Amino acid sequence: MTESILKIEQVSLAFGGVKALSDVSFEVAKGSVFSIIGPNGAGKTSMLNCISGRYQPNSGKIIFQGDEITDLAPNDRADLGMGRTFQNLALFGHLSVLDNIMVGRHHLLKNNWITGPLYWASSAQNEELQHRRKVEEVIDFLEISHIRKSIAGTLSYGLRKRVELARAMALNPKLILLDEPMAGMNLEEKEDMARYVLDLNEEFDITVVMIEHDMGVVMDISHEVMVLDFGKKLICGLPDEVMADPDVKRAYLGIEDEEIQEAS
Amino acid sequence: MSSLALRPCGDFRTSYKQDNTIFETKTIRRMAIIAILVLCTAPLFLDGYLLTLCIQISYLGIAALGLNILVGYTGQISLGHGAFFGFGAFASAWLNTSFQIPVFLSIPLAGFMTMAVGMMFGLPAARIKGLYLAIATLASQFIIEDFFARADWFSGGSYGAAAEPLSMFGFVFDTDQSFYYVALFALVTMFIWACNLLRSRDGRAFVAIRDHYLSAEIMGIKLNKYRLLSFGISSFYAGIGGALYAHYLGYVSAEGFTIFLSIQFLAMIIIGGLGSVKGTLMGVIFMVFLPEVLESAVSVLKDTDWGNVPMVVDGLAYIKEMAIGLVIIGFLIFEPEGLAHRWAQIKNYWKFYPFSY
Numbered sequence: 225m226t227e228s229i230l231k232i233e234q235v236s237l238a239f240g241g242v243k244a245l246s247d248v249s250f251e252v253a254k255g256s257v258f259s260i261i262g263p264n265g266a267g268k269t270s271m272l273n274c275i276s277g278r279y280q281p282n283s284g285k286i287i288f289q290g291d292e293i294t295d296l297a298p299n300d301r302a303d304l305g306m307g308r309t310f311q312n313l314a315l316f317g318h319l320s321v322l323d324n325i326m327v328g329r330h331h332l333l334k335n336n337w338i339t340g341p342l343y344w345a346s347s348a349q350n351e352e353l354q355h356r357r358k359v360e361e362v363i364d365f366l367e368i369s370h371i372r373k374s375i376a377g378t379l380s381y382g383l384r385k386r387v388e389l390a391r392a393m394a395l396n397p398k399l400i401l402l403d404e405p406m407a408g409m410n411l412e413e414k415e416d417m418a419r420y421v422l423d424l425n426e427e428f429d430i431t432v433v434m435i436e437h438d439m440g441v442v443m444d445i446s447h448e449v450m451v452l453d454f455g456k457k458l459i460c461g462l463p464d465e466v467m468a469d470p471d472v473k474r475a476y477l478g479i480e481d482e483e484i485q486e487a488s
Numbered sequence: 489m490s491s492l493a494l495r496p497c498g499d500f501r502t503s504y505k506q507d508n509t510i511f512e513t514k515t516i517r518r519m520a521i522i523a524i525l526v527l528c529t530a531p532l533f534l535d536g537y538l539l540t541l542c543i544q545i546s547y548l549g550i551a552a553l554g555l556n557i558l559v560g561y562t563g564q565i566s567l568g569h570g571a572f573f574g575f576g577a578f579a580s581a582w583l584n585t586s587f588q589i590p591v592f593l594s595i596p597l598a599g600f601m602t603m604a605v606g607m608m609f610g611l612p613a614a615r616i617k618g619l620y621l622a623i624a625t626l627a628s629q630f631i632i633e634d635f636f637a638r639a640d641w642f643s644g645g646s647y648g649a650a651a652e653p654l655s656m657f658g659f660v661f662d663t664d665q666s667f668y669y670v671a672l673f674a675l676v677t678m679f680i681w682a683c684n685l686l687r688s689r690d691g692r693a694f695v696a697i698r699d700h701y702l703s704a705e706i707m708g709i710k711l712n713k714y715r716l717l718s719f720g721i722s723s724f725y726a727g728i729g730g731a732l733y734a735h736y737l738g739y740v741s742a743e744g745f746t747i748f749l750s751i752q753f754l755a756m757i758i759i760g761g762l763g764s765v766k767g768t769l770m771g772v773i774f775m776v777f778l779p780e781v782l783e784s785a786v787s788v789l790k791d792t793d794w795g796n797v798p799m800v801v802d803g804l805a806y807i808k809e810m811a812i813g814l815v816i817i818g819f820l821i822f823e824p825e826g827l828a829h830r831w832a833q834i835k836n837y838w839k840f841y842p843f844s845y
């Protein structure tokens with residue numbers, strides 16, 4: 225295996241009596257697509273929250289590009305090259321799509337509350353326009369140029385997910401964390417999203433850690449899959465190995481039950 | 489910042505620069521410039537009384553815009569804006585009389601002093617939200633009022649403080665006509681400053697925090713820093729507005745800077761539209777003219793047989809305050825997005841007339 229970009233060492237996290245994560249360790253290889261699967265409530269989002277800094281693990285270490293970041297503030301992780309999307313939509317609802325994505329450039333922009341307002345007299349205008357160009361590249365890549373002026377809160381679910389991905393990509397991340405990027409999408413939207421994830425991984429050289437329920441997509445695009453169940457790591461390996469594992473089948477019977485219940 | 493569909497046809501943008509302007513179209517920009525030019529000639533045809541109202545709109549407008557940056561754009565709340573306005577007024581007078589700093593310097597300096605004070609109070613406030621924040625800022629209102637009452641060296645105590653008129657290059661701006669230009673210049677400058685802030689990095693960060701602070705943080709925005717900065721900028725605007733007020737009236741006394749003024753500022757931005765620069769100005773104009781209109785209505789009533797009731801005629805002061813309260817409640821219920829929103833709807837109606845869809 226190649227060099228790892230992210231290393232999780234025995235991370236545990238509890239909310240009161242609920243153990244959301246127990247001693248989870250894994251490594252994500254640089255340049256790979258790494259998927260986390262598991263039934264609802266298994267602790268997948270909690271894991272992502274620990275990586276992105278929203279939660280502090282009770283114990284364990286998180287190492288990103290060789291540096292420990294366990295106690296680093298979430299906003300400082302953007303500087304290091306970490307972007308993410310959320311399970312429940314988290315766009316800036318009243319901003320245009322364009323401005324949403326421009327917020328992603330925040331840590332790369334230098335103008336501030338004095339130079340920004342001086343706009344023409346400082347270099348702020350130039351800087352904003354330069355970054356606008358970068359943002360347009362992302363907009364083209366994700367094929368959302370037709371909605372760039374729309375107010376984010378007015379878009380359809382599928383488009384909002386795509387704008388959220390664009391915003392995370394605009395950070396210029398080396399690692400991107402995607403929390404159920406395809407949930408609630410129709411087949412066509414799912415296929416598009418899967419293609420974007422693959423392309424951003426290959427063309428933009430971004431390592432992907434993704435939580436996803438759709439096993440078809442997971443098997444298709446992941447290099448490695450980890451299964452979480454009740455906060456514990458069941459197994460981690462190549463997609464085929466993971467699918468063949470009897471424990472996983474059992475854990476997944478659970479999720480199928482739930483899905484049937486949800487559908488009915 | 490309207491959507492693509494609402495732009496007149498034939499208006500294509502060929503560069504990102506054109507797409508990033510303060511005004512939506514060239515026509516609107518031209519109209520704004522013409523409006524400012526017309527405003528420049530206003531002293532030629534407006535009488536002193538209307539000029540006074542215009543000057544009032546200017547210094548209140550600057551302060552209200554600051555509050556809108558904090559409340560409308562950053563999603564914080566402040567019940568102490570009136571006190572910061574007062575602080576700016578006293579600070580500029582104090583800098584000028586105690587240190588002989590010329591007024592054209594003491595006004596911006598007073599802005600920065602108020603900013604520093606605002607950030608001092610904002611420091612704990614940046615960590616709390618909602619109701620708790622409202623109470624904390626209410627405390628800042630009373631602490632500053634108390635400071636005015638005690639610090640005679642700063643505020644002149646119960647006598648108040650005299651403020652020299654603004655003078656530059658030997659010219660003294662001590663008439664309504666001349667000060668009008670100072671007020672107009674300040675208003676335009678501060679509004680352009682805000683528009684540019686809101687289309688650059690830190691302004692976007694404010695709105696991002698308002699709309700979704702958790703993902704703003706993930707995008708690399710340091711929440712406490714920006715909440716504090718928003719407090720600072722808002723106080724800066726209040727300070728500039730207050731300083732202009734001081735040097736216009738020539739005299740500052742603490743009575744005017746009570747919680748009632750803070751609530752009036754809030755009323756202006758709620759009526760005009762939270763999170764709208766244009767709306768701020770509309771709200772201020774509305775609030776400045778509301779008492780005037782009431783007053784003339786009452787004086788008309790006085791001359792009629794049926795309307796000359798002592799309760800109405802003598803109760804004008806109460807009616808004014810009640811009217812402000814009623815208007816705020818009315819807007820919250822019927823037009824929560826303010827005058828700016830109503831204006832946009834009227835504009836769209838005419839743009840698509842007679843096709844209403």
Ligand SMILES: Nc1ncnc2c1ncn2[C@@H]1O[C@H](COP(=O)(O)OP(=O)(O)O)[C@@H](O)[C@H]1O
Pocket residue numbers: 239242243244262263264265266267268269270271
């Ligand atoms: N902020 C929180 N407070 C309390 N409990 C939480 C919180 N976040 C997650 N949990 C609990 O942790 C467990 C794992 O949740 P989560 O990570 O969201 O699961 P998944 O994303 O795999 O569906 C659940 O039992 C959930 O109730």
Ligand SMILES: [Mg+2]
Pocket residue numbers: 268269270311
């Ligand atoms: Mg989840």
